[in-house]
Amino acid sequence: MESVVEHLLPRLKEITGFIYPNEIELHWSILVVVYPYITGLVAGAFILASLVKVFKVKEVQPTYRLSLLTALAFLLVAPLPLLAHLGHPEKSFEIFLTPNKQSAMAMFGFVYAWYLMAVLLLEIWFDYRRDIILWAQEETGPRKWLHKVLSLFSSDISERAVRFDRKAVQAVTIIGIPSAFLLHGYVGFIFGSVKANPWWSSVLMPIVFLFSAIVSGIALVLLIYMIATPMRSKQIDMDCLDKLAGFLFYAMIVDFSLETLDFIHRIYESEESIEILSELVSGKLFVSLVVIQLLIGMIVPLVAIALVKLFRTPAELRRLLYFVSALLVQVGIFSTRWNVVIGGQLFSKSLRGLTAYKMSIVGVEGLLVSIAILVLPFLILLALFKILPPWKEARHEFGPPTGSG
């Protein structure tokens, strides 16, 4: 047994003040940081796609299908970090068999299944249906069959049928927006509802989670668009990019205001926990919270995009600034998740001391597995690009079919 707990021994030395003896082991590791990060990207990418559909923002049309596929790729991976962190992943189906209806976590499976089946897959299917049928008609061999199966052997591409598809997409989008809010707001609730933990326990938690999700989702789609387009030797649509950066900017302003509100609220109320929390923020969390999350992940990109908006900047420079900003935003949002999940476990519930977290590199709950989980959605996305190309030229405009993408 020594080997199982060996890693905890050096931890004893890093404790400051008093912690309950059972608190030495930090229970939610980096995997639980990855989980809300991923669901945030899903919700954010989907909400971006919905902006196109519901508010008919024409400029960002080129990213509509891209956003949907991105959301799908990340959603498929979302349960992995959760499963991997369980002590008994093989029993996880109990969540479906005997869910405790009072438990926020038990709802995960249902929220997830709803979002995957009733929202994302439906919307993608209806949106692509006509194209899939036309692709299948032009293709031969396995691809033909793949697309035939994906179209669920439907073949009606009459105007009436296509009009129905469009209506269906609209309807699903309208259900989809609250669902996306639910998916990620719910993740915030998992933390926000833990009254034992003053760092987590806050009604604002789901809302802060949501807006940071929108921020990260838009930034991700922007990054993918900027990387994928030149790789296909196509021109980046600057109108689209400017609009995306604009959305990103406003979402960040809201996110920033919410977080500031939370901060002021805590300081003003100065509850029992304030002392240990300020010790945490000014000590063990200083770099990841103040420097990375706030400065590098929020203020720098905000200023950069604001400058671009204020001054006329050449397209080349704009692209560079957008790209760097979106990258920094990703880093910032990841550390936001880190600061919530890990930060919330670094202080003792006795409010008298701090513990430490040392990430393992190998091992199921280690860094390598987390990186693998974060890379996986991109591989899935590449495959999706092959099967369901989201690009404009692959789309069949009405009229005689042109070559496939």
Add this chain to the structure above:
Amino acid sequence: MNQAAKIENRKRYGRRSFVKKLLFAVASLLVPRFLAASDKLKEAPVWILAGAYNPNEHYWGMGIDISKCIGCGRCVEACKVENQVPRDPFFFRTWVERYRIMEGGEVAVDSPNGAIKSFGNDREEKDIVRSFFVPKLCNHCDTPPCVQVCPVGATFKSPDGVILVDAEYCIGCRYCIQACPYGARFLHPETRTAEKCTFCYHRISKGLAPACVEACPTQARVFGELRKKASPLQRFLRMNKVGILKPSLNTEPKVYYADLDMEVN
């Protein structure tokens, strides 16, 4: 645990089988299953409580007299032995904290290895204004947040008020550990399931007292019925001014402390 069992264990929780289980679990996510879950939940206590003991006839609680506790740590040792709690200094179903209020108002709190070997002296006697010991354990909260959050209902409240964990059901998500405000829970390093004090359920259901209560040389711990007038616990509650831990969280602990100092949390 012997060598063979250790190896067996490691195999069971080894990486390859882990991946297999992971795949299986992912697959299970895709299969919709519908079953009245709460029915199973209700059965759980009954499986455990087969036998002559009727949980509906009891309601258990504990009283702790802080002024009687001498910090010897025998309760901690007794609990580790009785419940096969891992010996490492990170896993406790019960532990003892020492509070020393120093000249100038500083409060020094410690619990070295849960106080299983009592306490040493690392401060000048003359600087200490006041000091006392506080034994801690699961409070068997009447409105337990740990039960509320458990996604599979593995943590549940038995009809006699005791909060138990069904290791068969526990998936090791550790949400309950996060939700417990008192640090009463830990993840067993070998079974990978949540654990905590059960009031020695295997003993109380046979009419015996919990091991810690029996081991205490000063009778600082009183165990008994909360709903029966004649019980020693009722007498304890009548005779003392009692307090509970973190009352503001509204968890309604059923472990009551006599002489509780405001510094204790």
